Amino acid sequence: MKHKTIAAILAFTVGYIGVHRFYLGEVGKGIFYIFLLPIFILMGLWAIPFIVGFIDGAKFLSMSQEDFDKKYNGSPRSYQEYRGRGRKRSRRQPPRSRSFPTPAAHSSRAARAKVEQALKRGKALFKDYDFEGALEAFTEALEADPRNAAVHFNLACTYSLLEHKDKGFYHLDRAVALGLDDFELLKTRDHLAYLRVQDEWVQFAANGFRLAPQLTSPKQEEDLLNSQPIPEQNAQSDLLNQLQQLAQLKEKGLLTEEEFKVQKEKLLR
Known part of the structure; x- marks a missing residue:
């Protein structure tokens, strides 16, 4: 949530280097302000960045809260109205119940996990030429999933x-x-x-x-x-x-x- 008063204060104080633009999420404009600052100073036009910052601050203060929210907060209406609408909706709608797996689904996943573990163990023993041990592991997997x-x-x-x-x-x-x-x-x-x-x-x-x-x-x-x-x-x-x-x-x-x-x-x- 961005506030137009804070944006205006930043524009009046450090607007010459575009800090208010970074605050409003306009990173590109903020970098542009920083890029122009040394150019204006070298040209002897050092006052222009301060004037631009002052103009931006005045513009923020003159905007209505609804216009400011619509442009910088991504809301078509005021933030207060948005929050009020959210509270009303939460009162109307019952809380969503969490979905837990049924015992059958849980059992199926557990069986698959057991098969995969037994297969993995059996293959490792098989590669080590422990065929009797591999046989036991594969038999365990078969019992879980015939x-x-x-x-x-x-x-x-x-x-x-x-x-x-x-x-x-x-x-x-x-x-x-x-x-x-x-x-x-x-x-x-x-x-x-x-x-x-x-x-x-x-x-x-x-x-x-x-x-x-x-x-x-x-x-x-x-x-x-x-x-x-x-x-x-x-x-x-x-x-x-x-x-x-x-x-x-x-x-x-x-x-x-x-x-x-x-x-x-x-x-x-």
């Missing part, structure tokens, strides 16, 4: 390095089911190399990096194979089908040359 694709992918990588193929395939399947669509990552990530050299990888990749519907949990495939052995007459036909699938995966770029050779040798044993 539908997090990143958690499942990190679990798949960890289980692969620990050579637990069933759990590795399971969590990789869940990661893809929950939105992971970077298949190039699955084909090239070193941490998944153990899974890629397994017999199951051929069918897994051919199925869009998904387990067959009846084999969507760890150990289920092994149990099914133990309970339903393949008849001898179908073994040769299955071998040919798997070799054909291997060739197709290689042509599509889903298997490298080295992985193709490893899988082929396993099938022909």
Whole structure:
């Protein structure tokens, strides 16, 4: 809030160097006054800055309060009227209630924070080759958010390095089911190399990096194979089908040359 009386006093006393302009927020004009002062002094017209300051002070005093407020206080009406209108409005309007998060929203944010912290801790342990510790951290993150694709992918990588193929395939399947669509990552990530050299990888990749519907949990495939052995007459036909699938995966770029050779040798044993 700027007062016209103070502005006038400043103009009368130190107006020759534009102090009143700085007070009113007109910095550019204030600097202009300072710039002109030495020029007028050198020209012998030293009285002009004092006269200009006096004129400004007189002009401020002659202005109505409403005009002064409108020009320098940014208010179309007097400051007193503005304050009075504000008080009336505050009496009419009830105080605004603060918005607090609902328990569900708070819980959701807490769960996300827990997942992020556990993931971060797990990745740090993973980089330090503490795979068991990383597994515990990723499992903690999974408990907080079972539908997090990143958690499942990190679990798949960890289980692969620990050579637990069933759990590795399971969590990789869940990661893809929950939105992971970077298949190039699955084909090239070193941490998944153990899974890629397994017999199951051929069918897994051919199925869009998904387990067959009846084999969507760890150990289920092994149990099914133990309970339903393949008849001898179908073994040769299955071998040919798997070799054909291997060739197709290689042509599509889903298997490298080295992985193709490893899988082929396993099938022909």
